[in-house]
Amino acid sequence: MEVSSIIEEYNNAKDNDFRYMTLKQPVLIRSIQKDFDKLMANLYLPVLTHNVDSELQQLVSFEVLPRAVLSLFDSQVEEYNSNGLMWAYIERYVFYPIIDSLESGNETITNLLVQSLRNILNILISNDLNIKSVTRNDQILSDNYQSKYQDEEFMKLVSFMLKESQKETTVAGLQGYQETIQKLIEVSYDGRLRFLSPKALKMCIESLHDYEDYNTSSQMLLNKVIENTDIAAVAQTQQYFSLSNLKFMSKNWYKFAECCSGIIPKLIDEISKETEKSDISKMLEIISNLKDYLLQGTITNEGHPKLPSDLSILLLDRVLNILTNIIPSIESRDVINKHHNNNDLVTTESDTDIVVEDIDQQAYLDELDAGMSSNYDEDLSFTVDFEGDDTSSNLLEVTEEELQDIDIYNRDYDVIVKHSLNILYDVFLAERTGVIQFGPHLATAREKLNCIKSKVSDSNLDSKTFSLFTHFFERLEDFDRKVFETYEVLSIEELKTEISTPIPERKGAVVFTLIEYLGKDQVSLEELQSIIELIDHLIDVRVTDGDNDKYLSGNDENLIAEALLPHLRMNKSFVHTFKAGNISKKVDNGATLRTMIYTTLSRLDITKHLLVCKVIECLLHYGIKDKQDLIRDIAQSILKKLLDEHYEEILALETTWYSKYLVPIIAESTLPTNNFLTAYPPFTFHTVDS
Known part of the structure; x- marks a missing residue:
């Protein structure tokens, strides 16, 4: 049914039964700005904000409005393919009208609007629709939407909800407000291109400062807020942190890169003083959460931690x-x-x-x-x-x-x-x-x-x-x-026997031998191929058995990955030149082996920070520049996997290395630069209004 027709039919209805049936009718939305805006202004919001039948209000809140919003994510909708502006339209024409209507209603209407917003957010989240989906599939956020801080309406919602939550006498009521704010953050911010401002972070922190033991929704809200606040904003807001909220916020340790040098020494000093037991336990937990700044070797500091x-x-x-x-x-x-x-x-x-x-x-x-x-x-x-x-x-x-x-x-x-x-x-x-x-x-x-x-x-x-x-x-x-512990190096044949029927107690000798062969100065092409095949077999056994530590532990995988690094570049000893008269041709006999090595590396779970950085360097220096198309593709896949898993940790511990060393290499490479730097943007500390 056309938008104008359904509005007219509803307004002309003589009783609530007919209005109910009209609202249930599917509606054809061709444009968010033209059709949906008209629906919100002339049908959905009036039903929610006027004193009409409660069944009609619940129908719009739980079913009609969420379903209409979901229908906007369709290629037939005019704004759907607007290259990054889609989410701007969703916020402007879906979220903001509801938020702007909050203060105009009584308590019942307010709760109904908050409930409706939460229902919309739930259906978006369940369908994996959020601002992050805008940057997927090679889409880039447009310049006028890529602002770091766009939370004027969000602040209005948070401010109103926090004020209203003070009136709530039930835990369920308070949690309802907190969950709505949390879900709005989840769909509207990505923590990489769009962040909450220091002002928003400060407001959320202060609203929870009285909580000694946070309930689940409070913890989730704090975590969601800190996840979507950038490093600069966290540093500028640190004076408002209490031990209680820092205990939960510090679980997102990588957000404290610019203020860890102030927080950690103070905590270390405080735990030696006469302090309440509960405070000591909180301080120790915070230090434990932030320990990577103290104990994780970094490539920026030549293997030493970020802090002295x-x-x-x-x-x-x-x-x-x-x-x-x-x-x-x-x-x-x-x-x-x-x-x-x-x-x-x-x-x-x-x-x-x-x-x-x-x-x-x-x-x-x-x-x-x-x-x-x-x-x-x-x-x-x-x-x-x-x-x-x-x-x-x-x-x-x-x-x-x-x-x-x-x-x-x-x-x-x-x-x-x-x-x-x-x-x-x-x-x-x-x-x-x-x-x-x-x-x-x-x-x-x-x-x-x-x-x-x-x-x-x-x-x-x-x-x-x-x-x-x-x-x-x-x-x-x-x-x-x-x-x-030391082991005797096995022969290739002994190694094959050990791996064909692996015994957990012999794992140390097997891994030790594999690494020894990979580290040899002189090793034949055939030996290396055999070693790589044996490593692949061990990985297969691990995957089939489902017990990572039984035959190949996480530490073993890191050791093997590190031993593979020298073999990621072309081995000149495997390149042979053939001459026929005045014509010479080079044949890379190691291309197949290198492809095997890159494939094996892609199957290993690389977790150690320094090793992750070294692998990324090798991939950018050798992998994405290899003459073999397949190797370049595998290298790009590994690079993306490592950045997906370790981007936040790299940005926190290796800010300078990433921004001044890696980004220029990526920019000059054959990689789809815009996509990489949009998905994994460098961090530059900047001062913003708090």
């Missing part, structure tokens, strides 16, 4: 001290928990002493009698001296009313231990792989670590906490064993 190694050494010292001091406190907590769970803690109705079956624990508690209140059963309280190393000062009294507070301490202690051990492992790993150098601090660190290990062994920690420590030490020892 002194910070890593200081962090190591702080975390070792935390673990040293916290063990006695955890033991005290466990004593209280044990007796509370066994109903051994006295209540105000009991005059009996604490009964402890464990003789050692009873003796320990006896030492505390002098410090106990004589009015123990009425004035039971619990405190923990975090810095103390004398367990006799750690356990005082507990009231039944305050026993619930112990659960908070339980959670804080567990989080502190978990993040401390994770940080420790990563720091020691970085030291063992040469990313950072401890120098004279190494001996002190090892001494403290051994002291902690001894304390844990002699402690009465509960099984959960004890297992956290033992697992950490096992992981560290396992890594050391693998680093110093």
Whole structure:
């Protein structure tokens, strides 16, 4: 039915049943600006904003309007092929009219409009329709739509919703507003070409600053906001961050590239001070989230991290001290928990002493009698001296009313231990792989670590906490064993036998031999082909078995990928020249082998940051310049895959390298430059109004 006809038929309808049937009629939309705009202004919005039958409103909100919006993504619609402006039309004629109508209605109308907007967003998301789809299929955003910050209407929506959310008395109502904002960000921003402004980020952060423990929708909103805010805006807004929101925001660690040098040192300094347990646990979690700036080797700094190694050494010292001091406190907590769970803690109705079956624990508690209140059963309280190393000062009294507070301490202690051990492992790993150098601090660190290990062994920690420590030490020892483990190099025939029926226990010898052959100065074409075929077979086994670590771990794949890099360029020893009279012709006998190598490389899961950068360099220097068409295609495919998976991390850790080194090479290459630089744009720090 034509737009004008359906509007006329609805307006002339005598009853709601007929209006209902009219709204259900399919409508023919040829143009967003001409047809859909008329529908919104003269039919859909009046139904939603006027006091009409609720069934008609729900029909428009849940079915008619979302269906009409979905129909706009059709080649028959005039604006569909408008090269990047399609999404501008969607926002201008779909989102903005609803947003502009919010303040004109009462609470019922407002909720209905928000619900309608959310229904539209849901149907777009479920059909994978968003601003990112505009840049797919070789489409480029037009210049007048490629602005970094286009959130005037978004700000209006956020401002209104935040104001309205203060009135909400139900969790569901608040979450409804938050989810709508989150979904609008998801479809309207891509985090690469269109970003939220610092003002929008500040507003969202401040709206959540009172939340100590965010609900799921609050967490999702924070994550969605930070994902779609650029590095510059995050840096300009850092003064508004609280520990609570930074705890969630820092999971998108790559957005903190320009402010990590201010945030991380401050956190490292703070964790050594007298601080609430919950604050320490948050700070450790944030540091753990941002650890790549401290511990990840970068190509820009010749293998060293983005931040100076002194910070890593200081962090190591702080975390070792935390673990040293916290063990006695955890033991005290466990004593209280044990007796509370066994109903051994006295209540105000009991005059009996604490009964402890464990003789050692009873003796320990006896030492505390002098410090106990004589009015123990009425004035039971619990405190923990975090810095103390004398367990006799750690356990005082507990009231039944305050026993619930112990659960908070339980959670804080567990989080502190978990993040401390994770940080420790990563720091020691970085030291063992040469990313950072401890120098004279190494001996002190090892001494403290051994002291902690001894304390844990002699402690009465509960099984959960004890297992956290033992697992950490096992992981560290396992890594050391693998680093110093050596194998005998197998022959090609032995290697074929091993790989034909792979045994997990022999994996180390197999991978070691493969890498040794790939690293030889002199190796025949036939040997290399055999090695590549064997690697492919291992990958096939891994894929078929579904267990990545059983026959080929992630670290193994990185090692193999690195060993393949020298073979990505043409090997002149495999190029032969044939002469016939005055005519000579060069034949590249290694072309087939190189094709095999590029194909194998494309199948490997490359995860180590430095290796990713080295592979990208090789692909740009050799792969996309190779004379073989197939190799160029495979190289371009690998390049796209690596940038898809690691673009944000590269931009965060290698800003200068990417912008000043890679981008010019891409621009001068045979790659479809516009598409690559649109999908993976370089970052230039700029100041914007906040």
